[in-house]
Structure formats: structure tokens, C-alpha cells
Amino acid sequence: MSLKLTNVRKSYREPGGGMLPVLNVESFQLIQGEQVALVGQSGGGKTTLLNVIAGITAADSGSIVVDGTEISRLSEPARDRFRAERIGIVFQTFNLLPAFTALENVLLGMSFSGKADRTFAKALLEKVGLSHRLNHRPPQMSVGEQQRVAVARALGNKPRLMLADEPTANVDTANQEKVLSLLRKGCEELNVSLLLVTHSPEAAAQFPRVERLAEFNKPGAVE
Template sequence: MSLEIVNLKKSYREPGGGSLPVINVPHFQLTEGEQVALVGRSGGGKTTLLNIISGITRPDSGAVIVGGVNITELSEPARDRFRAERIGIVFQTFHLLPAFSALENVLLGMAFAGKQSRAHAVELMERVGLKDRMHHRPMQLSVGEQQRVSVARALASRPRLVLADEPTASVDVANQKLILQLIRETCEEKKVTLMLVTHSEEVSSQFDRIEQLSNFNQIEVTA
């Protein structure tokens, strides 16, 4: 599924009443199945950009065209359905439901997309190295293990676009390689488009296409 961004702008209101520009992208494009590492410093607008692309946050202006659909023109319920069915997101802060086990969190993500398969969920949990931890609740897991659950959840619904926000930031070196390999191989096998945000040169160097946020975000971001 292709991704195209056109004249995208987003600002936030400051306490004093001023406007703080965060996103200003004239044009950006990914073809179906392409993988890109988006690199930028903390506070540089990377997470905001991913939230806009996924339809969680609405831009002030511009278009985000995902698979031929301009999601900025959709209603909030329609954006939610589109995201559940076609976009997988690895959140930086995980967003796991504390009352449910790791496996149940993955299954719930699949249920929202109408693609529930326990066998597929279990397979992904095994691939992220959590075969013996899948029935634990998030609070019983380490931060790194929670990150791996979030990766499995993002991939479980077989999305056409994956947005990964610092997916290796909370895990050790060995599991960084495991997570990155799982995300990239899964996307490559299914011709899924991938945008992965990172500040790690070690991670970004493994991608053929690397984009610096400052190169196409045409403002000096201060927060």
C-alpha cells in the first residue's frame, strides 16, 4: 500500500496563545512494499508525523493518501476503521491493556480489524521470543517484553502499512536485532510498506532508504 504526503502542516497552540509549527512537509512518497528509516532528534516531530499518517491526529492542512485514500477527508469513525484494517502501529509507549494477558492484547488488536486468528497470534508471540510469557499481564513483563508484545500486536492483523515509532528503544541489543528482523522480514514477505522512526544510526544503517526528518520537514522544530 503506497503512502503520499502533500503540503502537510500541523501546529500546536502554546500557553501564551502563540502557534508552534511542528510539521511542514511539502511532499513525501513511499511506494508499495518500500521500507524507510526516518531519522530525527527527540522532540523533532517524528511521533506527531506518525500520528497524522495513521489518522490519530488531524493535520491543520494538507493530504495523507494511503493506498489511494485521502484519510484526512475521512470522519473520525472512518479513520478508526481504516487504521484498524490496514495500518499496524508500534507505539513508543506500547498502549497495552493492563487487565489482559500479552496474548489477549494481540488478539484484541486483531479483533478490531476483524482478522482474529489465535494460531497466528501465538506464532507471532513465539517469534518475538515470548512463548513462555504470553499469558502474563503487562505489569508482569519487563519494558522490553512489553515492547515485543506491541510489535506482535502491530503485525498480527496483517496490515498493509506499518508505522513503527522507536520500536527498538526499550530492548537490549539481542532483542533489538530480533525485533528489527521480524518487522522487516514480515513486511518484505507480504509487500507491506514500512516507515520506521529511530534516532539510532545502528538501526537506520540497515535500511536502503534513510530520510532525515529535517530534510523534508521544512521548519526548525523546537519541541
């Protein structure tokens, strides 16, 4: 089992002092190597769910097991180490460092897990069609090329679980299918489980399993 959530709840305090429930997930599972698209509207808790799974945000209660480790029981520093070693993340806004080249951005991502491998970094960039952009910086690349660098960086630490937060929201239609195909193929080759959240039916249609967040996340049921 790559991912298992049980009775996961998360609420945020509102300016007026009340609590706003965002997550109430009784059960969700993902087997190793599986690729799932999770569809939900803006404000539906998609990003919060990914942050809780990644250990960026701590859940209020419940169990989150990633690759056999219950990260919900880890301290914040331990969650950071675990994420660096076993979880890849593709952000909607890419989060590339503009002063670094494509190759340096991938190597930097690898360094957090202590696995910086220049040969593998180059190979990943070649796989996403950027062999001619190794020494280009993000401002010198198109939006689609930047997103492909982000995909290569996320695969750099050979994670067990890949989380993708609206990865095609900032690329045009022509590049959307290309980015998703590269992401899915890269995960398949490395046997990485992939959980992608999106509001796009077109993006979700490329996945063998599609789930709707509203069907299993019931924040209104939180007492």
C-alpha cells in the first residue's frame, strides 16, 4: 500500500475565532504504482489534502500512512526528512529558482535527500525533452518547459509517492497533454504512485482511476 488515509480531519481558525472544517476523510487508499486523478473545485480542500499527505501541514486527527510509515505520528523535522526522501511534489506554480539553470534546479531538489546525481539529473531532463535546455534558467524558458523541469525535479529523488497540485493550470492546452504524459510515464517507469489533483475534466480523463473529492471528503460532517 502506497497511501492510506483513515479518519483524517483538518480545520482552520477563522478571523472571527470560529473553526472552518476543510477535511474530513474517512478512508482513501492508493496502491503502489497506481495513478489517480482527484477532481475537485477550487476551495474544496484539494491543496490542503496534498499538504497533509506530504506532511507539510499536520492533520488535526486521523492516520496518514505513506509507504508503510505513519507520517501523522512523526515530528515536523522527521516529516521534512521523510518528504525529501520518499515524496515528490509538482507544484502549480513550479517553484523553480530563477537564478539556477534547469540542471541546477533538479540537482538542488535531489540534494535535500542526499541523492544529488548529475548523470541521473541530465537523464531526467532528457526524458522530458529538455536536453537542449540544461543550462538555461527559468526566465529563458517557456512556461511549458518550466513545468517539465518541475516534473524532472520531482522525480529526482526517486520517490515512492508523487503528489501533483494542478500541474497543468498554468500551461496552455497544447502543453497540458504533454506535461501529463511525461509525468505519468516518468512515474510508471520508476514505479512511483501518482496522486494528481485537478479541476480539469480533460486532465482527469487521461487517468485510469478518477475520484471526486466531494464524494469522500465531508468537512460539513465534522463536529
